[in-house]
Amino acid sequence: MAARKKHSSMVPRKKHYRPPGKKREGNAARYITRSQAIKQLQVTLGFFRRLSILKGIFPREPKKKFKGNNHTYYHVKDVAFLQHEPLLDKFRDIRAYQKKIKKAEAKKNADLATLLRTREPTYKLDKLVRERYPKFVDALRDLDDCLTMVHLFAALPAVERAKIDVELIHNCRRLSHEWQAYVCRTYKLRKVFISVKGIYYQAEIEGQKITWLTPHAMQQILPDDVNFSVMLTFLEFYETLLGFVNFRLYHSLNVKYPPILDPKLEALASDLYALSRYIVSNTRTSTLEPKAASSSTSEQLEAKEKEMQADESELRLAQLQHQLPSNEPGALMHLMEGAECENEDDQDTKECKRLFKNMKFFLSREVPRESLLFVIPAFGGVVSWDGEAAPYKEADQSISHQIVDRPTQGHRYLSREYVQPQWIYDCINARIILPTEAYMVGRIPPPHLSPFVDNDAEGYIPDYAETIKRLQAAARNEVLPMPGVGKEDLDDPQNLLVEGYITRAEANEAAQTKKKMVTLEKQYHEELQSELQGAIMKKSKQGSAEHAKTSEESVPDTKQIAEDIDTMSKLGMSRKKRGLLEAIEKGKERNTARISKLKERKKKLKSSEN
Amino acid sequence: MGASKKESVEVDKKKNSKKTQPTKKEKHNTEESVLAQKQEDAATDYKELSADDDSEDYKSVGESEAGDGESSGDEGNHKSGSSEGLAIDGQSEDSEPDQGAEESDSSEDEVAPRNTVGDVPLEWYKDEKHIGYDIAGKKIKKKERQDKLDSFLANVDDSKNWLLSPTRPSYLLYLFFSQYLELSYSIVPISVALCEDHELTERGVKSGLVRGMNSGVYFEMSHIGMTYLVLRPSLGDTTFNGSKSRRKIYDEYNDEEVELTKEETKLVRRMLKGKTPHADFDPYAVLGLVRAIRKGFIKFDKPKEEPRFYMLWGDDASSSEKTGHLSYIPAPKPNMPGHEESYNPSLEYIPTQEEINSYQLMDEEDRPKFIPKRFTSLRSIPAYENAxxxxxxxxxDLYLCPRVRKKRINIDPESLKPKLPSRKDLRPYPATCYLEYRGHKGAVMSISAEASGQWIASGSSDGTVRLWEVETCRCIKVWEFGEVVQYVAWNPLPELPILAVTVGQDVFLLNSGLGNEEIQRKVKELLHVETPTAPEDSGNKVSGWSWRQDDEHEGIRLRHFKSVYSVEWHRKGDYFSTVMPADILFFHYHLIAVLFLALESIVLCIVMKSIIFHPTRSIFFVSTKKNVRVYDLLKQKLIKKLETGLREVSSISIHPAGDNIIVGSRDGKLCWFDMDLSSKPYKVLKCHPKDITNVAFHRSYPLFASCSDDCTAYVFHGTVYSDLNQNPLIVPLEILRGHASSDGRGVLDCKFHPRQPWLFTAGADSLIKLYCH
Known part of the structure; x- marks a missing residue:
């Protein structure tokens, strides 16, 4: 080392000359390709993939791709990070152990094999979760993919060949239900959207908007060209992550995690209901006491009490043990805090809580029960269904709405309204109770609109969105300005950029002067011509005709001028900026093309109707 | 300890080799002791057998056991009873009663006198939970059957028992296990195995058929259809002893080699440690234990399960430590679904069948990935096939896509445009077409404005040169040449209204006939040349040209050997140069004042495009295809080379101050060179989609213009500051349109008015236009 130093000090090295075998510099030193990384870690590609998925290591883009475009580049530090992961050693151990089992099996030593199987080394991912998400908010921020995946797997069939076993699916189901129960119980759900792909839900927890997709409750298709081992590795991490998140969320409600469910309800595949009941009963027993002491009983509490009396039965025993800690004085304090927290609920939560208040729903057999069981209570409604262990029967007179999805409804109770399930979702997205006429049995419901679209930014507003807007305004006792007036107000500083406005004005002005000039010029020419031709007589007649022409021509002229100004302003730009501007313009163009297409289709539809 | 072990091993071997025949009494003894031991061990909690990692636990257990074995005989007693009870439970009926009686008898005889069960037939206790009463009158409870396993193990390990036993305890163990593992219901009194053949039939297994064998005893219990082989242990045969092969035991009975895992060896050793000396060397003891472990009869407590989930994010406040790792780039979230993805979208979102069909014709990448569909009710939605x-x-995407943190550009496009001074402030500049000069029949190739600004001359492809009055559009004069007029240029001196015109291979110097009489006289004098003299003078130097008086057009005619592209006057009007598009430049001195044509020529073997003179210094600029060369006229050498980076230079013009030039190119680009700045363009303006035909600077106003074959002319504002630190300001001002295209050519020439901010343009549509402010 010293010798080398000496050498380098003696001979001034050229900056760009690198003797063979010496250290690299620049991008080549900072990044390595995937195959290099695998070589360095001494693992197989599968191992590497697994490890990088679990650790959340992703390729990065070097400024200069020194090995070419078709390589994946990892940062050297990322690879070092993988190298020091204890899980790497653990994986190696596991692999060695698997070999033992294989060997025993090959030697027909079934005893040994089974024995070995019972003691396979395991690993835990909790450290990784903590490492990747140092704060709880970080975890929530990244929860979208996790929830979508877990919900998807909860709907998949167990397949032997894809190594999707039953336990995994059950675990996914459990986790997803636990999550939904929390969201439902705390009224955090904000938006729901039924798409062809499934049902999108959006919840807002700790200020983070979390969106996930659940597939429709159908038999899912497992394609052949999907590498399930990749998905399962992701799922493995996601399960752990969601478990910890659920733990934390349940903890914040003072509910023990994992929850113990009523086996009967569980068997009936209404885990969600069982869960929410578990949470309710667990938290409520605690909230009741201080409230009773202060002798202030709100309506809601009474309602809850009633509900509780109704369903407090076999659950009681199972839950007693969990309630014990909550009876301690310390726990009581916690509960008080919890009550305060509820008061501190943001406006949104309060609004959501109140949406279906005092409404009682009943679900027919054919509606998607899981979704509605999740959604309706999340907005303060009470719900029951057709089947065993339902809280109340169809004959209950207090039911206000029955959700049906069939062409005709035979027997009808007069005291309730029969609506299609879309009504619920539309109400939720609009945050008002919509009129039910359009959603009656047998009718084709009005279009279901995505709540994730910012209609104003989109540039095109479907009719039904306008209707809903008006209804919302009516609900708020407000009067909306007539459409078309408020929007195009030129004074609006946001819409009109000063610069743009000025240039446009200038263009107009220029166009006008030009127009004048043109007319003058024409006149002059004409005069000249007439002079030359010696036909002064016709002058007056022709003049009027020319005037008409010029006025016609001037219209495209102004456009031309605006265009000219545009092109000229582009002249002085640097190439980079010009490219950017062109890209922006292209995007805008695409958008306007899309919108115009929509409008055109709409026009066609209307004309065909008429 | 080690020594004693060795001894005992020796003893073992001795016994083995001798195979002493134990007396009946002795056998009884052993039997009893074995049983006693069994019970004793049963007393110890099962759980203590747990395979916890710390072996100390285990040791202590073993020790206590050993102690028990020595001290408490009564325990052993009542437990022996219990075992019998169990035996009764499970055994086939015929063997039960006498066996039970026997054992109880013997226990009374020999083991400690605390047995309280008494001589009561054991059937009496059949349905009870207890088996008798102890000395304190308390019930002695029956033990569970599996306890026997433990007791047996311990029994085997008990050193005392070992010593007492006339036969190998390993026999017992092995037999026990092999039986226990095969028979599902009960344990056959195993001490039978120790006996000789004839005794086998006597005890326990009455209908057994016994055959003597070489190394052991074979017997068959026909009533249960089982056969057993009791083997003599022969330590020499097993490979258990060697330290390396310690984990392999050869089982003679099954004729197989049992391999122990590391953990099993550890466990077995731990279980046998400190009990009987050398027990862990005994292959059958080990084998038995191993079998039991493997079959799951010896259960170990599983390690305590920690709760899978716990409070991972306890206090977020404290967890703000830096990771010291690269920044994590969160993956972008998937796009939110729009209205069109709804199961029941508005009708206008659904493409028509024709549109869907047209998608098939599209390129794979352009094809929309999602085609909206409408379902009239929720129940009719099918499963999504691509979920x-x-x-x-x-x-x-999450694990394979490289992630880069990119700033989301949410900028207003207007802000991208450079801040330019308002065009209002830069007035005056030509903006609108004011006049048209009509008269030419073909494309106007070139125009030139007279120095006073009153006249313009234009040359056209119809073979005429016309002289126009600027303000009245009147054509004053027409010269007919009969050949395409390439270029016209006024002498820059107002007092010498001479016009240079290039037609084919000729350059004509014409008297325009303007000005008062004195001027006319002067001009006529100048343009009168004696024909023959000059060529003779210079013929030997350059033979490529000749000049003569042209009476037809009242001027001088200079004939070149190739067609001439353009003529350029020096600012003083004394010299002019002609450019031939073919390779060679001829450079003429025209010393008109002396009425004598002195000539020197510099021949440059370069493809010429155009040339200009420097307005103040004796420098001139020659543009070749890609570069602009700057020559010093006095020194007659190259000063500078400007690299345009253009595909093909078409025209060049110089700022009146002389430090900046503009170059127009065939690819529609206009370069501004600042001579003081660099040899590279200061700014490149891509303004025209087609070739730039000409560029021009205004003489006094800070204006320059370019015209192009796309029928437009651009007018720019170009201020050059005297402060060297300040870059020239270039502002595009106006796009002038009006010319029509003919034969793919648009505006062919543009010239500024020498005094006013007006621009003349010459179009291929045979028009000349004047644009005014």
């Missing part, structure tokens, strides 16, 4: 695939693709 798994979408999810998988998202997974791939």
């Amino acid at each position: 798994v695939k979408d999810s998988f693709e998202r997974c791939l």
Whole structure:
């Protein structure tokens, strides 16, 4: 080392000359390709993939791709990070152990094999979760993919060949239900959207908007060209992550995690209901006491009490043990805090809580029960269904709405309204109770609109969105300005950029002067011509005709001028900026093309109707 | 300890080799002791057998056991009873009663006198939970059957028992296990195995058929259809002793080699340690234990399970430590679904059948990935076929896509445009077409404005040169040449209204006939040349040209050997130069004042495009195809080379101050060179989609213009500051339109008015236009 130093000090090295075998510099030193990384870690590609998925290591883009475009580049530090992961050693151990089992099996030593199987080394991912998400908010921020995946797997069939076993699916189901129960119980759900792909839900927890997709409750298709081992590795991490998140969320409600469910309800595949009941009963027993002491009983509490009396039965025993800690004085304090927290609920939560208040729903057999069981209570409604262990029967007179999805409804109770399930979702997205006429049995419901679209930014507003807007305004006792007036107000500083406005004005002005000039010029020419031709007589007649022409021509002229100004302003730009501007313009163009297409289709539809 | 072990091993061997025949009494003894031991061990909690990692636990247990074995005989007693009870439970009826009686008898005889069960037939206790009463009158409870396993193990390990036993305890163990593992219901009194053949039939297994064998005893219990072989242990045969092969035991009975895992060896050793000396060397003891462990009869407590989930994010406040790792780039979230993805979208979102068909014709990449569909009710939605695939693709994106943190550009496009001074402030500049000069029949190739600004001359492809009055559009004069007029240029001196015109291979110097009489006289004098003299003078130097008086057009005619492209006057009007598009430049001195044509020529073997003179210094600029060369006229050498980077230079013009030039190119680009700045362009303006035909600077106003074959002319503002630190300001001002295209050519020439901010343009549509402010 010293010798080398000496050498380098003696001979001034050229900056760009690198003797063979010496250290690299620049991008080549900072990044390595995937195959290099695998070589360095001494693992197989599968191992590497697994490890990088679990650790959340992703390729990065070097400024200069020194090995070419078709390589994946990892940062050297990322690879070092993988190298020091204890899980790497653990994986190696596991692999060695698997070999033992294989060997025993090959030697027909079934005893040994089974024995070995019972003691396979395991690993835990909790450290990784903590490492990747140092704060709880970080975890929530990244929860979208996790929830979508877990919900998807909860709907998949167990397949032997894809190594999707039953336990995994059950675990996914459990986790997803636990999550939904929390969201439902705390009224955090904000938006729901039924798409062809499934049902999108959006919840807002700790200020983070979390969106996930659940597939429709159908038999899912497992394609052949999907590498399930990749998905399962992701799922493995996601399960752990969601478990910890659920733990934390349940903890914040003072509910023990994992929850113990009523086996009967569980068997009936209404885990969600069982869960929410578990949470309710667990938290409520605690909230009741201080409230009773202060002798202030709100309506809601009474309602809850009633509900509780109704369903407090076999659950009681199972839950007693969990309630014990909550009876301690310390726990009581916690509960008080919890009550305060509820008061501190943001406006949104309060609004959501109140949406279906005092409404009682009943679900027919054919509606998607899981979704509605999740959604309706999340907005303060009470719900029951057709089947065993339902809280109340169809004959209950207090039911206000029955959700049906069939062409005709035979027997009808007069005291309730029969609506299609879309009504619920539309109400939720609009945050008002919509009129039910359009959603009656047998009718084709009005279009279901995505709540994730910012209609104003989109540039095109479907009719039904306008209707809903008006209804919302009516609900708020407000009067909306007539459409078309408020929007195009030129004074609006946001819409009109000063610069743009000025240039446009200038263009107009220029166009006008030009127009004048043109007319003058024409006149002059004409005069000249007439002079030359010696036909002064016709002058007056022709003049009027020319005037008409010029006025016609001037219209495209102004456009031309605006265009000219545009092109000229582009002249002085640097190439980079010009490219950017062109890209922006292209995007805008695409958008306007899309919108115009929509409008055109709409026009066609209307004309065909008429 | 080690020594004693060795001894005992020796003893073992001795016994083995001798195979002493134990007396009946002795056998009884052993039997009793074995049983006693069994019970004793049963007393110890099962759980203590746990395979916890710390072996100390285990040791202590073993010790206590050993102690028990020595001290408490009564325990052993009542437990022996219990075992019998169990035996009764499970055994086939015929063997039960006498066996039970026997054992109880013997226990009374020999083991400690605390047995309280008494001589009561054991059937009496059949349905009870207890088996008798102890000395304190308390019930002695029956033990569970599996306890026997433990007791047996311990029994085997008991050193005392070992010593007492006339036969090998390993026999017992092995037999026990092999029986226990095969028979599902009960334990056959195993001490039978120790006996000789004839005794086998006597005890326990009455209908057994016994055959003597070489190394052991074979017997068959026909009533249960089982056969057993009791083997003599022969330590020499097993490979258990060697330290390396310690984990392999050869089982003679099954004729197989049992391999122990590391953990099993550890466990067995731990179980046998400190009990009987050398027990862990005994292959059968070990084998038995191992079998039991493997079959799950010896259960170990599983390690305590920690709760899978716990409070991972306890206090977020404290967890703000830096990771010291690269920054994590969160993956972008998938796009939110729009209205069109709804199961029941508005009708206008659904494409018509024709549109869907047209998608098929599109390129794979352009084809929309999602085609909206409408379902009239919720129940009719089918499963989404790509659910798994979408999810998988998202997974791939997450771990395979390189992530880069990019700033989201949410900028207003207006802000991208450079801040330019308002065009209002830069007035005056030509903006609108004011006049048209009509008269030419063909494309106007070139125009030139007279120095006073009153006249313009234009040359056209119809073979005429016309002289126009600027303000009245009147054509004053027409010269007919009969050949395409390439270029016209006024002498820059107002007092010498001479016009240079290039037609084919000729350059004509024409008297325009303007000005008062004195001027006319002067001009006529100048243009009168004696024909023959000059060529003779210079013929030997350059033979490529000749000049003569042209009476037809009242001027001088200079004939070149190639067609001449353009003529350029020196600012003083004394010299002019002609450019031939073919390779060679001829450079003429025209010393008109002396009425004598002195000539020197510099021949440059370069493809010429155009040339200009420097307005103040004796420098001139020659543009070749890609570069602009700057020559010093006095020194007659190259000063500078400007690299345009253009495909093909078409025209060049110089700022009146002389430090900046503009170059127009065939690819529609206009370069501004600042001579003081660099040899590279200061600014490149890509303004025209087609060739730039000409560029021009205004003489006094800070204006320059370019015209192009796309029928437009651009007018720019170009201020050059005297402060060297300040870069020239270039502002595009106006796009002038009006010319029509003919034969793919648009505006062919543009010239500024020498005094006013007006621009003349010459179009291929045979028009000349004047644009005014």
